[in-house]
Amino acid sequence: MTALPAALAITPPSHPLVGRVSPPGSKSITNRALLLAALANGTSHLTGALKSKDTVLMAAALRQMGVSVEEPDATSFVVTSSGRLQAPEGPLFLGNAGTATRFLTAAVATVNGTVIVDGDEEMQVRPIGPLVDALVSLGIEASCPTGCPPVTIVGKGSFGQGRVEIDGGLSSQYVSALLMAAPLGDGPVEIALTGSDIGARGYVDLTLAAMRSFGAVVEQVDAGTWRVEPTGYTATDLLIEPDASAATYLWGAAALTGGDINLGVEADAFTQPDAAAQAVIAQFPNMPAVIDGSQMQDAVPTLAVLAAFNNYPVRFVGIANLRVKETDRVHAVATELSRILPGLGVEEGDDLLVASDPDLASKLADRNSRVKIETYHDHRIAMSFALAGLRVPGIVILDPACTGKTYPAYWDMLAGLGVQLTAAD
Structure with missing residues (x-):
């Protein structure tokens, strides 16, 4: 997708995402x-x-x-x-x-x-x-x-x-x-x-x-x-080894769709701290009730989106530093989760509480309206909330080009795995 539109609609795939994807360099x-x-x-x-x-x-x-x-x-x-x-x-x-x-x-x-x-x-x-x-x-x-x-x-x-x-x-x-x-x-x-x-x-x-x-x-x-x-x-x-933060989106996409995405590198081969997220993602839909994000900060938005579909609520702690990233990611993630379903994401001090619902996708399956996800010019908000679109219909990512900050080929990667992406108003 050489020229990205101002907004991108994601159609949930009807099949598990399977394939080989090489993440960009770290x-x-x-x-x-x-x-x-x-x-x-x-x-x-x-x-x-x-x-x-x-x-x-x-x-x-x-x-x-x-x-x-x-x-x-x-x-x-x-x-x-x-x-x-x-x-x-x-x-x-x-x-x-x-x-x-x-x-x-x-x-x-x-x-x-x-x-x-x-x-x-x-x-x-x-x-x-x-x-x-x-x-x-x-x-x-x-x-x-x-x-x-x-x-x-x-x-x-x-x-x-x-x-x-x-x-x-x-x-x-x-x-x-x-x-x-x-x-x-x-x-x-x-x-x-x-x-x-x-x-x-x-x-x-x-x-x-x-x-x-x-x-x-x-x-x-x-x-x-x-x-x-x-x-x-x-x-x-x-x-330079592949980017572990980028890998979290691939691990997350596989977990949400029941797929198998081969990155060409095992999680334990990464030296970057965000690779620790793979062990948490591997537990989906039974991720821990409390996740300490202090040592894998860039992976927290990915984990939070997965938590929306978990079998029980998840509290993210140790994430106060996320408030001084490209945007206040604690506030952004809570706000956009609740845009999908009111109350899905809640800020409690510097913690983020995700009110998980394993039936979230089926409850929203018949929804005809679109949910426009504000990305705050933040690449990680755009990429993580695109994962919600793999399960929930009507997800539209605003300013999708912001992913160029760290993963210019992100949307091409999803399309290559068979995800339908279309320009939206």
Whole structure:
């Protein structure tokens, strides 16, 4: 579907979804690898990479700073760099790409000159203050008057040295940003959490693995402290694994239709934390009554839609961080579930309660009206609620093109499995 309409209607398939689908490359690993390759001296070949709005924005920002980023095919980047970023002529615009925005905010502290890191209206209300405060504590001149982008950084060519403390409770991306910039310090940098809470710790492990692939030396001092040596980075070739967050939609589609979708990779082969969702999805329609989403945050919308058809209600806990994603996903999921059936999704504090009904599909089978799902410019809301359309008639996804942020071929994938998609008013 090369040109997507403003709204897309989904017809529930009359057959189980069966086939082989290769998920796109991991967004999380691709954006880490692009940055680390840009900070490395030499040429790095990144294969199996994701080409989507988020990674395109990261690549464009790196080019603005003097890095050569070539794209020889649909899943590869060839990155050539001197190992140092140059001051760009204008602001870096990163749309609503949270990883790119947070990672570059720290990395550009190594530039000689002033850099402005900015994004779209949605990005300009996503918090970044804790990361900026951490940079300032290292002696780096950085400011964000609103606590959100735009951020102005006046770099002096180095990341400094010494100990820096960071509150990672709001986002693990703050911790990852500091870690990835630290090898460009004047001396060792010690990064310490101010508390025990950290959003999706598994993504920090993902960061450490990527850093070590490019030659960084990192020591885990204790559960909340890392010591990074000033080694810089060395160019390398890296094969990027498929995206586990994207895989959750495929696992969910198979579960909802009683199908069998072969991803070509087993769940336990993923290193990304969202792969933990597969074990929960495998229990459908008897998913647990309480699901802790703290360490698989991007999978929560998928799990919540499946929970609508579960045999008993499901409460999602540990998901407060979802309120500061591309949109307030706790509110968005509750609102859109209740658009399908009033009271289906309820916010209770920062928890999400899904009032599951295993007969939901049959109860709504004769409905003639359409349910227009507002996606809030959020790719994960669009993709997860498309799964509801596999069971419930009349589901219409507004702004389906927003899936291009991380999964440009999402609708083609569903169509390839035999799902009927039509333009809607």
